[in-house]
Amino acid sequence: MALDSKIPEGPLADKWTNHKNNINLVNPANKRHIDVIIVGTGLAGGSAAATLAELGYNVKAFCFQDSPRRAHSIAAQGGINAAKNYQGDGDSTYRLFYDTVKGGDYRSREANVHRLAEVSTNIIDQCVAQGVPFARDYGGLLDNRSFGGVLVSRTFYAKGQTGQQLLLGAYSAMNRQIGRGKIKMYNRHEMLDVVIVGGKARGIITRNLVTGEIERHSAHAVVIGTGGYGNVFYLSTNAMGSNVTAAWKAHKRGAYFANPCYTQIHPTCIPVSGDHQSKLTLMSESLRNDGRIWVPKKLEDAKAIQNRDLKPTDLAEDQRDYFLERRYPAFGNLVPRDVASRAAKERCDEGFGVNKTGEAVFLDFAAAIVRYGKEKAHVKGLDENDATLIQTLGKEVVKSKYGNLFQMYEKIVDENPYETPMMIYPAVHYTMGGVWVDYNLQTTIPGLYAIGEANFSDHGANRLGASALMQGLADGYFVLPYTIGNYLSDDIRTGPIPTDTVEFEEAEAKVTSEINHFINNKGTKPVDYFHKRLGKIMWNKCGMARNEKELKEAIEEISALREEFYKDVLVPGSADEFNEELAKAGRVADFLELGELFAKDALVREESAGGHFREEYQTPEGEAQRRKEFQFVSAWEYKGEPKDAELHKEELVYENIEVKERSYK
């Protein structure tokens, strides 16, 4: 099937407005006769569910947690971008558009990114109206801070809990509709297949995770807002339950999967501590507003620090290498994540790492504490030369900005980051790849939509900080509610979709057979054993640096591991009860297929771009080297096995932005 991205005609800045003016609408009375299934109630799915229900559609919403409030979105710490230009520092819709396309290393769709920048400002107004407590400055106006890859302050935040506060906003809006009976909420339900009737998505098969019951649900359209697949690496900053199953099942039913190899490895995470760990912790990028990243200049100092013979605070200033400030003076510590992560890895690979495994760099607030302390003393008319006073005042300011993050670090690492620099290392964090969607957010299956992190999104090969919340909420509050109406306008006379049809029967039988396989397999190894091994292959061979030889090895190894998994996995208990191991088995089965496609995609993409770094394609300075012939989105069609997947290319055309060297110097 040829890919049609359905980008509207006309000048870039008018496309969205014109499109909205020209698409079909469904009148309020008819909306009452139309059902929409939304799988996932994180920020993307939750905002979409609330908005569609408010518009009058009958919404059925699903999540696997016991409440929408527990979606992974709640973990988002740092903030959400919007081109409000409240700081008067030169921001604009165009700049947000430009920064995002450049940040994504010129691998995203211009029209989508421009629309995202346009609606970004509406999101803030919407959330403020819901009561989201964004941080405010002294005068009571909304405050902003900076995130990587930009030279303005456009990030709105609620301390280090932005995702939680935004999710409470979306959840309140959903609750209003649940109360009105316009949303029927199915907590603790996991979608295990999409049902296609007459070529259109018309329903899903779910498993009730508490009782084990397999259920059929029908609707006129299905929306997937099921988040990202970073947990294919086993260790990541994602919530433990985040998985690819819904997106992958859609892929197996005909939805193309785009850019699976584009993964974001976030530079500021707490380093891995050992083999028994199941989760990595992010230290928000907002910390790079004030924290300075460094390693010792000399190898012997690095060794002494690794062995704990030297304290970092005892190392003289001129013996420290602030390597981001050195390499990228214009953006300094606020270069984009892919650039910062690679630079940290480069220093650690050269032996300058600072923890006992040599895989950590420092994130240091000493200078910020002094700077803020002096400013505070000056404002209060106190002695700016009193070092103790400056420390006290400075720490108060840092605490007010990042207090909960510092507390989290201290609880996990048992070191006080006000007194000694934090140790950080890159970790898997976000997936730019996902289900391919056109401008309307529709997948290659008519009637099946994908929103939020689950789609291949607007971030190209690298997402800038604070842009995921923006994209998820743009999709849910401001894009999908228009575009899905255009599709549903054909369904005003269709009537309810029956579930007693062969298509539902076939899909249900398939789900049941896979579940029975796991229960009856009686192998010898638990699910996590396979997941950890998959994660190691992914991290070592498809991680921060990739090359042809290792990617080929990864493909072979993952395929063999999948075979072993099906033969030897042990799932205790039965299918008709709460059985977390069973749920995990299904998710890991899908990760084992996705992982192979991931490696295949990375192998085919013979260039470096954003988070995808092929060692064969780098500049003499070690920067990612794009190649013009790879200026496309790779969209994979399922053909039975990951190795047989067929590649389709969506060529990316840049008419409004000059594709040039991606310099942050």
Ligand SMILES: Cc1cc2nc3c(=O)[nH]c(=O)nc-3n(C[C@H](O)[C@H](O)[C@H](O)COP(=O)(O)OP(=O)(O)OC[C@H]3O[C@@H](n4cnc5c(N)ncnc54)[C@H](O)[C@@H]3O)c2cc1C
């Ligand atoms: C630690 C951390 C901090 C972050 N901080 C920021 C930040 O400051 N700013 C920013 O912009 N971005 C941030 N991000 C990224 C951002 O949080 C996510 O990209 C975003 O929240 C994803 O939202 P979502 O709605 O697409 O998916 P999620 O929030 O992951 O929601 C997925 C939903 O799908 C449901 N689901 C999944 N599979 C199934 C299934 N098979 N059946 C039924 N339901 C299913 C889940 O139950 C859940 O409701 C951060 C990410 C992490 C990991």
